[in-house]
Amino acid sequence: xxxxxxxxxxxxxxxxxxxxxxxxxxxxxxxxxxxxFDSPVNVRFDYELYEDDSFEIRGTVSFRLVGQxxxxxxxxTAEVEGEIDAYFQPxxxxxxxxxxxxxxxxxQAVNEAIMASMPFTISCGExxxxxxxxSETDKE
Numbered sequence: 029x030x031x032x033x034x035x036x037x038x039x040x041x042x043x044x045x046x047x048x049x050x051x052x053x054x055x056x057x058x059x060x061x062x063x064x065f066d067s068p069v070n071v072r073f074d075y076e077l078y079e080d081d082s083f084e085i086r087g088t089v090s091f092r093l094v095g096q097x098x099x100x101x102x103x104x105t106a107e108v109e110g111e112i113d114a115y116f117q118p119x120x121x122x123x124x125x126x127x128x129x130x131x132x133x134x135x136q137a138v139n140e141a142i143m144a145s146m147p148f149t150i151s152c153g154e155x156x157x158x159x160x161x162x163s164e165t166d167k168e
Contacts, residue, residue: 035130063095098149110145
């Protein structure tokens with residue numbers, strides 16, 4: 029679930045803690061051709077709810093990409109982990125994320141963390157030589 033009810037945390041006096049969930053991220057976050065998410069994105073973070081109802085999270089997003097090697101087009105996978113660090117305020121101030129109605133929606137912050145950690149390419153391995161062309165056509 030990508031929403032956190034600040035009112036509920038306040039009522040339960042849970043001002044700090046940890047959360048973990050899986051997120052089915054949209055494929056549009058991936059700029060690498062012929063690559064997709066292999067599984068949901070795992071989002072793990074510690075949170076702190078402050079007296080002014082501002083809410084901060086710090087943690088990680090991790091996911092696996094699967095598709096074609098960007099150099100040779102063979103099957104490839106990549107394990108990716110990135111940081112998420114977001115500060116939400118119950119009003120809009122331009123710099124931080126804002127929330128309304130006592131509910132924080134993490135979607136934008138999580139999507140931005142995924143995009144910031146996204147590699148530019150994926151590889152089938154360190155010994156990839158790229159596309160190998162046959163020299164059969166050179167013989168006459």
